């Protein structure tokens with residue numbers, strides 16, 4: 001444990017007034033890794049611009065696991081410590097949480113909010129698990145709790161919609177919420193194997209050394225719970241969502257999708273009515289003409305089915321500097337604005353389930369004539385729309401059918417024809433309610 005120096009005088013942060021001197025905001029960083037370091041760096045690099053807007057953002061202290069004098073990002077800090085007591089003893093105007101995960105982040109954020117210090121976080125795991133409770137604590141203490149950077153960090157839409165409750169009244173959404181998965185599927189579409197595409201994503205710093213959260217779909221599912229809260233006024237338990245990862249997708253699948261006029265994308269999809277929340281997070285077939293069909297590489301996108309029609313937002317989902325910019329904008333918005341947490345209205349506990357009806361993109365492996373397989377599917381009420389044969393596999397796009405009928409059809413061809421079949425959701429390019 002190490003406190004480098006004591007901090008200078010205490011000043012109270014208030015909303016900047018036109019013509020007033022810049023408001024000096026002392027920022028305490030929880031975590032000084034990729035994001036925390038970028039927050040410190042960008043705050044200093046953008047100081048001139050921020051000053052013209054009335055803000056003097058001053059990262060003064062950081063809490064880390066292992067304090068080390070060798071950290072470049074710590075050079076300008078007055079305090080670097082691994083002891084929360086030392087961190088909270090500093091005079092701080094706002095806290096930025098960039099540790100990640102649930103604990104100790106949750107306990108530290110709770111402590112900050114109950115002490116009357118506003119908090120900005122980029123931690124979707126924390127917000128997915130405890131966002132509702134933390135927002136309540138923030139409101140009870142009259143301070144802000146914001147997390148724009150937790151979902152598509154490079155596209156500032158959460159805060160915008162949170163301030164516009166009528167625009168945010170949505171019926172559903174379809175999104176690419178994980179840039180790592182999107183980059184990997186884009187690479188596979190260009191001919192890479194899954195392991196090679198994953199290795200490339202790790203080399204480019206897009207995927208963590210342990211990429212499980214990204215490729216399992218869990219990261220996107222956590223973001224979907226945030227979005228359900230904002231756009232559906234629903235509390236969704238991430239563990240109750242239907243989640244499939246991208247590890248099972250191979251280059252032949254991507255070529256077949258192309259032959260059938262589409263692409264496979266890592267999709268988070270939800271539509272809701274009352275408490276019913278029809279949703280999945282999984283690789284899904286989109287027609288090439290779908291608005292998300294051309295969003296490739298690390299780019300994220302979200303298509304919101306709101307009162308005025310469909311709205312598309314797309315841009316970078318992560319990256320330290322992009323994330324830091326979203327965090328610092330949140331810091332500026334939080335200051336002096338006790339109501340700057342996301343919406344406070346009553347929320348219903350959602351009942352997540354798979355959509356009743358969906359079209360499907362089905363991969364069938366086995367030595368059985370297409371006509372015979374087609375009949376077996378039809379006997380279960382699953383009707384083929386288009387099909388293609390590729391590298392000894394049969395790929396089928398079906399008309400809408402329930403998950404139960406598709407499961408029954410897959411079981412039938414597995415038993416009667418000794419085929420192996422795997423079904424992916426297929427979304428229409430028009431109105432995305434399945």
Ligand SMILES: NC(=O)c1ccc[n+]([C@@H]2O[C@H](COP(=O)([O-])OP(=O)(O)OC[C@H]3O[C@@H](n4cnc5c(N)ncnc54)[C@H](OP(=O)(O)O)[C@@H]3O)[C@@H](O)[C@H]2O)c1
Pocket residue numbers: 030031032033034035036063064065066067082097098099100101103104122123124125149150153317318319320323
């Ligand atoms: N990276 C991105 O592009 C990105 C984008 C959007 C959102 N996010 C979110 O931002 C958060 C941080 O991500 P990151 O990439 O910056 O992570 P990171 O590089 O692993 O940094 C984590 C930081 O937290 C500190 N830490 C970890 N456990 C701690 C503990 N028990 N007590 C005190 N400090 C602890 C670490 O200390 P040491 O340095 O001593 O290990 C490190 O400084 C995550 O929630 C992530 O999902 C990241």
